[in-house]
Amino acid sequence: MEACFAAFDKDEDGSININEFSALCKALFRNEKGKPYKLDSQQVSDLFMIFNTSGDGSMSKQEFVYCWNGWIKKIVRPQSALVVVDVQNDFISGSLALHRPVIEAAEEQDNLETRDAALYIQPRMLDTVPFDMHCYSLDWHPKDHISFIENVGIRTLAADSPIQDGGKCNLYDLVIFEGPPKTSQILWPAHCIQESWGAELHKDLKVHPNAKTVFKGVNPQLDSYSAFYDNQKLSKTILDELIRKEGVSDLYICGIATDVCVASTAFHALELGFRTALVSDASRGINLENINAAYNRIKEEHGVIVNSTEVKAMVQGRDRRPELGYKLALECRKNITYPAKNKNSKYNKQITNNDGNMNGNETISNPPQLVRA
Known part of the structure; x- marks a missing residue:
């Protein structure tokens, strides 16, 4: 931290100004070949004001400590999980098989059946990418499920x-x-019934020996596309708890179907504060229009759409995307109480009086700390 602060405090005044912070961002957000990603001046300003909590235009060393621990260090050395969604027999060759899936396939897969993309690419990531955690979700429906x-x-x-x-x-x-x-x-047709062949993970799917398994759609009265929540968000699976327990910040999501369960899982991952990447060529979907709509929403919410060949460098912290850095900064902002002169003061958390009414003049005054997300 000390070396980083000194390296970018060019005028040696004991603080980081906006120009120095801009140089820091240029050094921080680079692809694996060292080429900087483009950030416009407004993006840099927004990021600076998140960590210059006083709003005085000069990031003190104390403010930089939080910036380093809560933001920079997590971007350079991310903790990552692979989340494989619903690669089950019924979705491959069973009652709800995607016979004409549309996927964004990598060139090297031209000779593969596109319907099996989720089976062939995920094992290659498992063999080559050093994920910190591996999770597999399964649709796990009772016989009287509402979706049948x-x-x-x-x-x-x-x-x-x-x-x-x-x-x-x-x-x-x-x-x-x-x-x-x-x-x-x-x-839908009956599918993925508990303890049935159709509900099993496909035999060609490679499963990590320390993988965590998450069952969804277990309530007969509610469907559950996402691996985090049911469709009405009345209940959660254990996925969020498992991931946070491991201190994971970054999720790489793939599986079946891109525009249904994979997309829903990615939307909720972003909502819960995780830096989120959907691995397009390790997923397969149903409707191209819906797939593109899902991609656009993920990008609008500061997630990214990536190819499996890009994942290793990202997990290793050699390819550092500004979109994901911005997402993490927004999560940091949730835990900071700002003075009125900082434009981020409008995001200060409000607390209630004893009568339950909001007190607009008070904010939660816990010391800033990053949400473990």
């Missing part, structure tokens, strides 16, 4: 359901069940 078209008649359709006669439903129709909870549901 075979079960549409065992629940009451809501008055505003677009289809009122369950007997006239077709695969992939959208219906609304009365509940509780009231639920909009796409109807």
Whole structure:
């Protein structure tokens, strides 16, 4: 930390100004060949004001300590997890197989069946990329699960359901069940039933010996695309807890299907504060328009879409993406209380009075510390 501070404190005034911080960012955000990524002046200013907590335009050494421990060090030496979503028999060759998947395939896979991309690329990452943690999610449905078209008649359709006669439903129709909870549901064929062959991970999928397994969709009344939450966010899986326990900050997500369960997992990963990359060529999807929409949303929320060939350098901290650095800075901001002259003061957490009302003049005054996310 001392060496870094001294290296960028060019005028030796004991603080880092905006120009010095801009030089730091140029050195920090580089690809594996050492070429700097472009950051515009507004991005640099936003980042600077997050860590110049006093808002006086000069980052003190005390402020830099937090910047170093909570931000720089985690970018240079990230803790990373591979999250493989739902690479199960029923999605490969079973009842809900993607027979015409659309994927963004790497050139070296031209001779591979695109439907098996999730099987062939993930093992190569497992063999070559030094992830700190490996997680595998499985759809794990009871026989009476709400998503199965075979079960549409065992629940009451809501008055505003677009289809009122369950007997006239077709695969992939959208219906609304009365509940509780009231639920909009796409109807799928029965798939990934607990303890069945269809629910097993595919035999060609390579599983790390220390992998963590997460079961989702276990509640018969709720579907669960994401490996973190059910579709109504009424309950969580254990994935978030497992990842935080290991101190992981970066998630590389792949699997089936890109535009459904993989995308939902990535959205929630970003929401929970993780630096998130969707590995496009190790995933396969259904609808190209929906895949592109998912990619755009991930990028808008400061995640990245990457090819599997890029992952190793990123996990090793040799390829440092500004999007992910910006995401981490936003997480740091959540734990800092700013004075009024810093524009980030509008993000200060508010606390309630004894009567439960918000006190607009008070903020949580815990010392700044990075959320372990």
